[in-house]
Amino acid sequence: GQNIDQPTEMTATEGAIVQINCTYQTSGFNGLFWYQQHAGEAPTFLSYNVLDGLEEKGRFSSFLSRSKGYSYLLLKELQMKDSASYLCAVSSSGGSYIPTFGRGTSLIVHP
Amino acid sequence: DTGVSQDPRHKITKRGQNVTFRCDPISEHNRLYWYRQTLGQGPEFLTYFQNEAQLEKSRLLSDRFSAERPKGSFSTLEIQRTEQGDSAMYLCASSTGDSNQPQHFGDGTRLSIL
Numbered sequence: 001g002q003n004i005d006q007p008t009e010m011t012a013t014e015g016a017i018v019q020i021n022c023t024y025q026t027s028g029f030n031g032l033f034w035y036q037q038h039a040g041e042a043p044t045f046l047s048y049n050v051l052d053g054l055e056e057k058g059r060f061s062s063f064l065s066r067s068k069g070y071s072y073l074l075l076k077e078l079q080m081k082d083s084a085s086y087l088c089a090v091s092s093s094g095g096s097y098i099p100t101f102g103r104g105t106s107l108i109v110h111p
Numbered sequence: 112d113t114g115v116s117q118d119p120r121h122k123i124t125k126r127g128q129n130v131t132f133r134c135d136p137i138s139e140h141n142r143l144y145w146y147r148q149t150l151g152q153g154p155e156f157l158t159y160f161q162n163e164a165q166l167e168k169s170r171l172l173s174d175r176f177s178a179e180r181p182k183g184s185f186s187t188l189e190i191q192r193t194e195q196g197d198s199a200m201y202l203c204a205s206s207t208g209d210s211n212q213p214q215h216f217g218d219g220t221r222l223s224i225l
Contacts, residue, residue, distance in 0.1 A: 008151075031211050042115075042202065043154065045213035087153050096167050097210040098144065101153030 002026040004102035011108045020073045028093030035087040115217035131189045132220045136205030146202040
C-alpha cells in the first residue's frame, strides 16, 4: 500500500512564503502531483515531479527527493485567494499508477 | 473542451434509496476515475476505467456500489440501499493514457443521506 502524510493545517500572512511538506512511502514510485482545492470546488492541478529537484512555476514551486520520500510545495508572495486545501498525490506501480491522495493541508492566509 | 461535468451537483435522499450519478469526461481522455471525499480528507479512490473497461476497484468499495462506462465516454456510479455513511462528495476525474498526466476533476456530486 501507500502511505502519504501532510500537515493538517497551516496559517500564513499575506505576502509571505509558506512551505507545505508531503512525505510518502510507496513501491515503484512513478511521480508526485500537487493539487489545489478551494472549499466546495474541484481539485485543480498545480505541479508534477518525477525527478529529484525543484520545479518552478510562477509563484508556486515544487520539490522532490525520491531517496527521502519527500516533497514540498512552496508558495511565494501569498495572496488571500491562496487560502485553500493543498493535496499531495503519489502515482506508483504498486498502486497501479492510480494517484493516491494525502488528506490535504488546509492553508489559511490572513492579512 | 468544456472540462469534466458531473450531474447532479447535489443529491439528498433517504436511507435505503438507490442513487445514480453521471460523469462526462473530457472527450479525448480515455481514463476515468471515481473518488469519494469527506470533509477534511483527500479524495479516496473508488474505481477506474480505461475506455469502457473497468480495470481497478478499491478493496474498500462495497458491493452496493457499481460503476459503468458502456461506450467508453460518460460513466455512471450507482449506490444501492444507501446508508448514512455514504454521505460524501463523489468526484469524477479524467486523464489521458499517460501516467504522468494530471487528472482533471469535475465539481463533484454532493450526496446527503437523511
